[in-house]
Amino acid sequence: MAGRKCLALIAHDQKKDEMAEFARRNEETLRTHWTIFATGTTGGRVLDAAPALDVTRLKSGPLGGDQQIGALIATGEVDALIFFVDPLTPMPHDVDVKALMRLAIVYDIPMALNEATADRLIANLHA
Numbered sequence: 001m002a003g004r005k006c007l008a009l010i011a012h013d014q015k016k017d018e019m020a021e022f023a024r025r026n027e028e029t030l031r032t033h034w035t036i037f038a039t040g041t042t043g044g045r046v047l048d049a050a051p052a053l054d055v056t057r058l059k060s061g062p063l064g065g066d067q068q069i070g071a072l073i074a075t076g077e078v079d080a081l082i083f084f085v086d087p088l089t090p091m092p093h094d095v096d097v098k099a100l101m102r103l104a105i106v107y108d109i110p111m112a113l114n115e116a117t118a119d120r121l122i123a124n125l126h127a
């Protein structure tokens with residue numbers, strides 16, 4: 001749908017419940033105003049929680065999904081990134097996570113790393 005913005009969603013395993021709840025709680029706003037790209041497992045959880053959403057599932061993060069989202073940012077296709085990061089668990093693909101955040105900074109994409117910021121981001125950007 002023309003005029004919709006593109007949102008990238010990612011959540012680490014310990015944050016996936018939070019992401020599912022975020023999607024469920026904001027289903028109407030997300031459905032109306034946002035096209036969503038998500039890493040594989042996160043996208044599955046989001047669709048389970050909010051089936052009406054337009055979600056394209058990419059590869060799982062550890063298998064390259066973070067880098068796919070980075071590529072979309074680099075080509076100008078992502079308007080905002082919501083990444084619920086688990087700060088307490090070491091990740092084998094930590095370099096990919098850092099690279100993705102780096103691109104979000106380079107291309108000046110609004111980036112929410114927790115729920116409080118994510119709520120404000122989607123509320124402000126869809127207008």
Ligand SMILES: O=C(CO)COP(=O)(O)O
Nearest residue numbers: 039040041042060061062
């Ligand atoms: O690991 C991730 C981000 O670094 C998320 O990937 P999944 O959504 O496939 O679990």
